[in-house]
Structures are given as C-alpha cells and as structure tokens.
Amino acid sequence: MEHGSYSDQSKSTFSLTDEDHTFANSVRFTLNQDPRVTFCGYSIPHPSENRVNVRVQTTGDPACEVLKDSCQDLMLMCQHVRSTFGKAVNEFKAIKNVDDMDMN
Amino acid sequence: MSSSDEEQEQKKNGNGGGILDFIMNLEDVPSKLSPHLELIKTRVVCSIDAPQHTDTINYSGAYAALGVDNSVRLDSFCQNFKVEVKKLTDDDIEFDMIGIDPSLANAFRRILIAEVPTMAIERVYIANNTSIIQDEVLSHRLGLIPINADPTLFEYPDNAGGENNEKNTIVFKLHVRCEKGQPRITVKSDELKWLPNGSDLIADDTKPNAGSKPKTFTSFSCSQDSLPEFSKKPLGPTNPDIILAKLGPGQEIELEVHAVKGVGKTHAKWSPVATAWYRMLPEVVLTEDVTDELADELVTKCPVNVFDIEDIGKGRKRATVVKPRACTLCRECIRGGKEWEDRVSLRRVKDHFIFTIESTGAIPPEVLFTQAVKILEDKCERVITELS
Ligand code: SF4
Secondary structure, rough: EEEEOOOOOOEEEEEOOOOOOHHHHHHHHHHHHOOEEEEEEEEEEOOOOOOOEEEEEEEOOOOOOOHHHHHHHHHHHHHHHHHHHHHHHHHHHHHHHHHHHHHO | OOOHHHHHHHHHHOOOHHHHHHHOOOOOOOOOOOOOOOHHHHHEEEOOEEEEEEOOOOOOOOHHHHHHOOOOOOHHHHHHEEEEEEEEEOOOOEEEOHHHHHHHHHHHHHHHHOOOOOOEEEEEEEEOOOOOOOHHHHHHHHOOOEEEHHHHHHOOOOOOOOOOOOOOEEEEEEEEEEOOOOOOOOHHHHOOOEOOOOOOOEEEEEOOOOOOOOOOOOOOOOOHHHHHHOOOOOOOOOOOOOEEEEEOOEEEEEEEEEEEEEEOOOOHHHHEEEEEEEEEEEEEEEEOOOEHHHHHHHHHHOOOOOOEEEEOOOEEEEEEEEHHHHHOOOHHHHOOOOOOOHHHEEEEEEEEEEEEEEOOOOHHHHHHHOOOOOOOHHHHHHOOOOOO
C-alpha cells in the first residue's frame, strides 16, 4: 500500500504487510545506493503487527518506480549471490573428491 | 599560464564541461577516497574501550563533496562479490562471503533461522502414557525432533480445517512398554515408526457402517511409500539416538504423531538450522616493528596464537601476524598501556563475512543457503507485483 500525494509523487511511504527487518533493511540498502534517492528509511510501527513502513524520497522520479527498481536490483544481487555460491560449492566438492581419491 | 594552456582551458569550458569538471580531471585531484576515509568506510577499528566506525556508509552521495561516487551499481557488485567455501560436511558449512553489505548477510541469516520451511511434529495423539514424563512435556520433546524429509515435496497444512492427506502430513507411531520385572528402558527417537498409510487411530466413537473403513485422523488417498520420492528413502527422524523418555517396569507409552510443514517464525522446531551465524574477518596490523623481548611478550599475550616470531638476522627477532583469522578480538594484545595500543591495530573488514551454517540434518547446509537466497528473491518479486 502506498501513502503519498498525487501532486508530488517523489515522496511516499510504502506500507508492506507480512514483511520485517529481513526485507526492509535489505531494500533500504539498495535504495540508499540509488543516486535518485535523497532519503529512505523504514520503521516497524508496532512489534506485534506484521507490517513495515518504508519511506522513500527522491530527487524527482516517482518514489514507486524507484522502489521497484531497488527491489529489482536486490533480486538481481540475490541471483548473483546464488550462482556464485553454487559455483564455489561445486568447485569445493570437486577438489574434495580429487583429494579423497588421492588418499585411497 | 602559457597561451596554449589557456586555449586548452577555454576549450574545456566551451565544451560544456565547466570549470569544476576541468578541476576534477586534473591529475593531482584525487578521484578516490583518501586513505583515512577509506579505512573508516571499510574497517571497524577495535580500540581498547569500544569499536569505532561500526556503521556502513551506504548513502550514494555520502562523498559527493569529494567528488567520489559512493553508489554500488549492480555490475560492480557482481565483479567484486566472491564466495570461498572453507569447510563442508553433511551437517555444516563454513564459507567466506566477500563484497556484500551486512544488511544482505543478515537477511540471509534471518531467513535461514526463521523462514526456510521444514517438517516437524505438530500434533501428538496420546493413547496411553503411564511414564513419569507428562503428556505435554513429552509432546514438546517430540516436536523438537528433526524429521528427515524434504519439505519441498510437501504442502503447507490447510489451516481452514481441510483434511490431512498424504501431501501435507507424515504420520509416525510410537509404542513402547517396559515389562514388569525387566530393567528400565530408554525410549529413543528410532522407536518412531513411519506409517505410510496414515493414521491408525479411529477419529470418532460412532460405530462405522459395516463394510466401510472407520474414519481416522488422516485421509490418505494412497500410501506414501508407493510414491517414487519416498519409496527409496523411508521417512524418519534424522538422528536415531535422541532420548525421548525413560520407562520403569510396568510403564508404557503409546502414541501417534503427525508432522507437518512450517517455518521457524511460527515455532523454533521448524527452524532448519541449529544455528546460522557470521562474523567479520579480523585484521590484525602491526603499526610499528615489534622486536626482541617485546616480540616475545606479544606472542605470549595472544591466547589463540595470532602472532609468531620471525628471524631478521644478527640474532634479532621480529613479531609477525600469521593467523589473523583466528583472532577472537579479546583485545589482550592491546592491553598494557598506550604503547601497546599504538603498536597493534585490531580491525574487522566490514564487507567480508565468515558465514557458518549448522543444519539440523533434514536439508544439506549448502541447499539451505540457496533456499534462503531464493526466499529473499521471492519477497522482492512479491513487492514488485504489489506495487505494479
Ligand atoms: S585481540 Fe586477542 S585474539 Fe586477537 S590478536 Fe589480540 S590477543 Fe590475539
């Protein structure tokens, strides 16, 4: 859910349900890296409510688009982490197999 | 300024670059951060009383006044990110994640603990329990047993009162009796016997119509062991030797348990990891040469042998840092006065994480991490679709 104004779309608060620090803090990081963002932060209004508010202010672009781009960035980063990790594990296993064979 | 220089400058100005760009392009204007800022940005400095510069500087314009762009674009992240596996066994993995922000490393850790699904015992039907361990305590102990089943093959239970079928429930039974006159026995987790056909217990008291099967607590449409994914590997606890109860002569436990799929944030029994944690890579730097007796003193100061002695000829010795990774940051080496604080600099590398995952055994640790990253991706996707 987005709380903003129609006249100025560059500032908005996004209320995300069923999310917590895990997602909000990661997306805060990617938002901060975006040069279009002048301010971003998140808060959890109440600990027993499954909800987090993400505030985004930009230099002019619609906040919604910037947040979407940041999510996209985060997703691509995750994909890269996953493929790099997979490669590293496979390499490690291959080396270990060779070592095991040497021992036998 | 010679006339040719003037010409050049005018050309630059004329090209719309502006005087600022011209200055920034001069060779002696630094385009990188100065070393002390770089240190603050990339290292936590652990001084005697408190760590310093613990925050990460994320804001893209943090160094705009210095003409340095602090934004991390995706391609530079992809270039710099590295993973090195250090140790991998069936149950644990230790690997280095280099070039990633703590907010992401922490997201992975949080997801591993709370959001990667597993199977765990949720319902316990006790037919008989004459042991000294109470029903609720026994049920709690049963819940915490890791179940060796791949959760991706199961569905989440239908909380709206739907039925328990072969796709969302695993049924085990446990029946142990200690006969009178026999020595006491210990009930271990290997006594849990898998019932691939579902529950054995009759759910309601009404007499079933002749011919029809009595209604039980589950309604399996087929036997689980006829399914190809389970026929090879029977389902059961990951460890056969978890103590559940002790029975004296004449005591008996008879019960049936239902395991369902869930996540760690509902209850810790669904957490797939014993622990998942990370630490930043320690960096120990000798800021001046430490020689002779001082070198010996430094080597004996460190309880985990981070330092060693090096021979520099003429019978003189010098201390060197050999195992910085082992440093526990106990700060013993910088205790003993200002001189020591000046000699040794203890730091942590902010974007280098030594990540350790200990699995409970149901899912291999390397698969767990991959699943955790996938879950974060799914979250992003969900938010993107919600915003569109
Ligand atoms: S902080 Fe402790 S473990 Fe680390 S180098 Fe100093 S004495 Fe050794």
